Amino acid sequence: MTPSQDKLRGWAAARRTILAGLRFTSLRLRLVVVFGLVALTAAVSASGIAYWLNREAVLTRTQDAVLRDFQQEMQNRASALAVHPTQDDLEAAARQMANSPQGFSVLLIAEDEAGQTVVGNSDLDDFSLDDVPKSLQKAVNREQELTSGNKHPYHLYWQRILDGDHPYLVGGAKVIGGGPTGYMLKSLEPEAEDLDSLAWSLGIATGLALIGSALLAQAAATTVLRPVHRLGTAARRLGEGKLDTRLRVSGTDELADLSRTFNRAAEALEKRVADMSARDEASRRFVADMSHELRTPLTAITAVTEVLEEELDAETGSVDPMIEPAVRLVVSETRRLNDLVENLMEVTRFDAGTARLVLDDVDIADQITACIDARAWLDAVELDAERGITARLDPRRLDVILANLIGNALKHGGSPVRVSVREEGDDVLIEVQDHGPGIPEEVLPHVFDRFYKASASRPRSEGSGLGLSIALENAHIHGGELTAANSPDSGAVFTLRLPQDASVLMEEEDRQERSGRGNRKNGKSREGNGSEGEGR
Template sequence: MRGDARGEGRGGAGSGVRGWAAARRTILAGLRFTSLRLRLVVVFALVALTAAVSASAIAYWLNREAVLTRTQDAALNDFQQEMRNRAGALPPHPTQSELQHTAGQMARSSQHYSVLLTAENAAGQPVVGNSDLSTFTRDDVPVALRRAVNKEQPITSTNKSASHMYWQRVTDHGTPYLVGGAKVIGGGPTGYMLKSLEPEADDMNSLAWSLGIATGLALIGSALLAQAAATTVLKPVHRLGIGARRLGEGKLDTRLRVSGTDELADLSRTFNSAAASLEKRVADMSAREEASRRFVADMSHELRTPLTAITAVSEVLEEEADTLDPMIQPAVRLVVSETRRLNDLVENLMEVTRFDAGTARLVQDDVDIADQITACVDARAWLDAVELDAERGIMARVDPRRLDVIMANLIGNALKHGGSPVRVSVRVEGAWLAIRVQDHGPGIPQEVLPHVFDRFYKASASRPRSEGSGLGLSIAMENAHIHGGEITAANSSEGGAVFTLRLPRDGVDEETEQQERGAGAASHGRRPAGGAERAGNGDGDPEDV
């Protein structure tokens, strides 16, 4: 009699690993990580969990196979030996009592299995001997196993026996069993054995619990390790972020503490080098800009004294122009015109230096906007060229002198480049006042629109000595900013350019005014005298940010 092992397919461990991989992909797809620390911890945990689950699954599978194979082989070998020694000693046609007695003897084996013997008596009737009728009957043997046991195999050079031993694992009410069957060679009874695998299943459950606890501990350990690693890695990154933010706030003396020789230390050194270079460049630029502003301011002050005398003389010449020689009159008028132009340029330069230095001040008052614009137009004799669309009684808190400068520049620019009539409209938009100045000229070229408020900018580069200094709109914008407002330029769909001034009706408080002056000075690169703005610990040492 030859033993043959044929059992059930096993796919539990493989399907479990595939299920875990799918769950991991779902988790990764569903999470939206916003923290590098969280990502590190999750990645560490997933790697550790994957490794632990894989190792546990492999260990469980290997141990399960080892335990079941060892138990199975021991039981089948013992049963095979009992069949050879005891069942083989029975007569060809045993009685029921002989089968019962032999089955009982076989069941006393150390492997603790139940035995079922079947045969035919002398009359050709089937007889059954059972070691334990309450637990093991013919119905407990799978049909496929009975067919395999009773089927005779052809005798070949490789197959010396017509009968073989077959086995199968079954589960009954949650309890696993091993069922084996064999037939006595040369004729005789057929025997079946039933062995409970519940002890082995309990051992496997205990092993599974142990592996699960080990996996949980590995997950906790990996999370703690990831937290420690994240703290070590992210602390320099956090310092770098704080340093970059402080550098962006203008604290150019910000430096990082450098420790170690790894890539993060190299990054900190690079940051410190870049910050030092930026600080030096800003200091150099600030020094040059401060010198340039000081030169313009000093030059403007120095020009005012001789310009005052020249202006007085030119006014006298203008009054006497009609009595002079006709050949001299054009020269006198040219001198008068250029003197006025130079006087306007000096005044504009003085105003610009006040804005750059942050010394411009507002003297606010509640004024009627319609009356203020009418006074501005009347003082410059533009009544015939300007159409005013403004209701009386629209009050706003502004600086009358600075509003006059804004409107004079906007209306004068419209008359100069767009032609009359210039339409000025005043509207109230919630807490804001909107003043639109529209001309009927050709409009502003698209490539010029972004630069109309730049200092000294003129649309035609071929006319550098055209009337005007190129500072009027820039000064108007600065005056709008100090009010907390703005000016926008655009082209109207009806033709012509439209400049829109928006101002808060309630004015600005002193704190907002100071912020506007500071923002205006900073926008032109102003820095405190002596170099870049300093911040931090003040002693020049690197800051632990």
């Protein structure tokens, strides 16, 4: 890659960096930068054009005046000299020509009667033939062909030169018909100083224009961004669930139209959320009412099925063998229906936000042992838990979580099921691992969904489809987490993480609830006053 290509690539990278920086900075800064760049471009362009026009005007005016006087002096003084003047004659004529108001130096060159070149100089120390460019000397001494458009063989020529930092005007002409050749040298230092003063003035004007544009951009940005800031604040309030947020609309510009559109969208969203909340509340009320209504007949049916089950287990064999399968099916389905109603009531409490913890100090190992023993799972479960690992939790809800996880592992993974407990910081980790085929990857994201069935071909199962969902909700209400994964060896692994002290979470929730009640009590009066230009 060539150096020029490297340089171009570097410029492109720098440009992308600058654009990326501007893209992610604030809109106010971007507006100020854009205003500043436009103002700077306009001011620099105007100043450059003004400087160039004034420079040409000043230099042209001085140049014309000097050349006009030099030409006049050549006609009056140099042409009056003899064809072969002496050096004294040339010096006298040069000093007289230099007395012009334009203040230029003069150099006259001729040949004497002996054919020798003689030079007359008005200022021998400052101006000599070496100061005249060779190209100008050649042009002055070149005889041109006479035509209808060119009636003189010699003409006046001039050139601007720079000696160090000092500008000069050099001109030359030859006397027509025989005579000396004259050159003049005029310093343009006063004009250069005037042009420098003009450049400084234009630079100051450009700086003032840039400052003014920055102030104007700031004012414009404030005017434009204030409604945008209000819109952003209103959008955040709307995202926080304050659906009664509205913007105060004034004017007929695009920002006012945007505010009206926001208000219409907020009204539609508030209505839609209210309708959805009403339907959701009606659904929860229906499930709760249905569950309560089912409990009374289920209680009676359960009592009857218990009597039938005792008859089935009795040694007398009073139940007809022909109807025994039907009786066992009724007993099984009654239990399943009873579990489903209890689970529906628990889910309803979670959805309504009425589920509460009843905390107690629990030894985790003892709690797991009691859960396994109560369900006669001692022979199918391996427990790896040290006594003494305690936590302040709700024992009943922890039992529900463990029963669902262990029962699910025994049902789908088979024994032995391994339950291990360990402490990790301020948390307690309980892992339930089976040795079955594991959970299919497409099922993993849905294992905690309500009523989810891993296989569509088996829509009916012994469980209610709510156990893992209830276990997850019970973990969340403790401030914990429940996850599912597959073991690298074999089987599924459910990991329950619970804080060792859930009372801290309860205290925080109580503070938020009291604060929320206070805000709702005072919210109406605050909204009536408006905030940041927002109102209903």
